[in-house]
Amino acid sequence: MQMITLDFETYYAPKYSLTKLTTMEYVNHDLFKVWGVGIKINHEDTEWYGEDDVEDAIREIDWEDAALICHNTMFDAYILTQHYNATPRRYYDTAAMSRGLFPGQSARLKDCVVRAFPNDATMRKGEELSSAKSVYTLDPDLEKAIAGYCIQDVDLTYALFNRYLQEMPTSELDLINMTCKMFVEPKIKIDRERLTKYHEQEFTKAEKTIAAAGIDRKVLSSNQQFAEHICKMGLVPPTKISPTTGKEIPALGKNDKAFTQMQNMYPQFQHIWDARIAIKSRLTETRSKRFLDAAWNDDWLPVPLRYYAAHTGRFGGTDKLNMQNLPRGSELRKCIVAPDDQLLFVADLSNIEARMLAWLAGETDLLEQFRNGEDIYSNLASEIYGRPINKTDDPVERFVGKVAVLGLGYGMGHRKFKDTLAAGAMGPAVNFSDAEAKKVVDAYRAVYPRIPTLWHKLEDLLKQTMHQDNHGNVYGPLTVASHALELPNKMSLKYHNLRYGSDGMVYDGRGSKIEYTYGGRITENVIQALSRIVVTDSMLRLNRANIGDVVLTVHDEIIISGSTNNADGTMQFIIDDMCIPPVWARDIPLNAEGGYDKSYSK
Secondary structure, three states, X not given: OEEEEEEEEEOOEXXXXXXXXXXXXXXXXXXXXXXXXXXXXXXXXXXXEEOOOHHXXXXXXXXXXXXXXXXXXXXXXXXXXXXXXXXXXXXXEHHHHHHHHOOOOOOOHHHHHXXXXXXXXXXXXXXXXXXXXXXXXXXXXXHHHHHHHHHHHHHHHHHHHHHHHOOOOHHHXXXXXXXXXXXXXXXXXXXXXXXXXXXXXXXXXXXXXXXXXXXXXXHHHOHHHHHHHHHHOOOOOOEEEOOOOOOEEEOOOOOOHHHHHXXXXXHHHHHHHHHHHHXXXXXXXXXXXXXXXXXXXXXXXXXXXXXXXXXXXXXXXXOOOOOOOOOOOOHHHHOEEOOOOEEEEEEEEOOHHHHHHHHHHOOHHHHHHHHOOOOHXXXXXXXXXXXXXXXXXXXXXXXXXXXXXXXXXXOOOHHHHHHHHHHOOOOOOOOOOHHHHHHHHHHHHHHOOHHHHHHHHHHHHHHHOOOHXXXXXXXOOXXXXXXXXXXXOOOEEEOOOOEEEOOEEEEEOHHHOEEEEOHHHHHHHHHHHHXXXXXXXXXXXXXXXXXXXXXXXXXXXXXXXXXXXXXXXXHXXXXXXXXXXXXXXXXXXXXXXXXXXXXXXX
């Protein structure tokens, strides 16, 4: 393949930029204009092509036999595919590669080159672009400056690519390619009629709720004015301490416990509480509108996923769609559909983190329960309550067991466990005393003693990364490296500038924010990273299997668009593949479940 490194330079202004608009909104806007493009073919010198020459330069390239290299490829490839109908054979993205190799650190080109070439002053990003802000048509002198700026960016991107390529596993490059394709070559659509109807319903419902309160919208919107209105109602508004300023502020958010308590204490004012929540949180209405705006005229839906959004390698949402957060059974999911004559096959790994935790900790009894298909939530609840618990007769007790299995594996204490139950975030709200919560936590640690032991082992393992003599030490699938734990796929959990602070181990997180870590949190990082590898390995295998296209992944879920022919066989093939254990954990018992439909209904 030809290696094409490319960078578009486009018109932008204070209110028309990627900081204000999504990629789709920006590129499809009436103001969108390409000033020019810098193109490097293989190792050749980078050439600048001005506005009038861009299309000819792009058409001269055989894109069917070309790989595209950009820094933030989703942007440049979106322009390339949408405005020039050019579809490369493969996509690379140095910004994504940077996020994978340096998780938590800045992936801006400006910062990447400083990190990669710290002692080479010639390898620095220019600032000329700022001089062209709000200039719709470049004059010759300004175009010359922008051309030089663009050529430098292309050369820096190419240099970064070759540097990163030495460290990046092929499997991760394949994931970056897949992620880019989901966005610029989407394989799922929206049901525009249904989505439009849903948006209108949500808008109408919110407006009626707000009107029913009989209170000015500005009062409902303002924390201070709404607090004053509560005082006029003869009530005392709840408060909390601001984590930013340290000062007392109104606690009137839908997730503020004090506000929830006030609503429960004064149900006669429920229409007012509902109006406050409706005006402050119009998420469903906003999200449905964003999906409508993001979809192309022929209803294809670009899927913007952020590769290596998390320290552990998990994907994240981006471009304001956040497709990692689509509630199961929601109408929004049902408005996402397969193309004509295709179905959406949806499968997810069951309890992958709990299984991985049990495997790494060596909790053989728990692994055997998973292997036998037992109800592990009821089993633990039986230990907690000292009597047999089952799903049918003891739903609350089993739910406590479920929250314990899913929540206590990373060192959660009894007070947080108590708050988790009371919040009802994982199911029905359950109120426990401190003593009752502590009893559950103690029971969990007694039943699964190797899990607390794992917390201490992994904390010690991370401490070893600070001393060169320990580098190369192995624990299970993990290898000690410099301030990092190397994963079995050759990526790493990195703890930048790891050191001891007054409260224990700390490292520099995103934006150099100080992050504290400890055994339970390190265990969570490790388990999530290992679980992610199981999911992504299956994604890559399934994408090569010619049963359809992987169109989306949501946490431990894989979504594939495939033929309606032999749908049951396709579904079983997907589930069987997801249950293949990795070579570094051949004895882990995996399980998956799924279904298929015309829409993303699961």
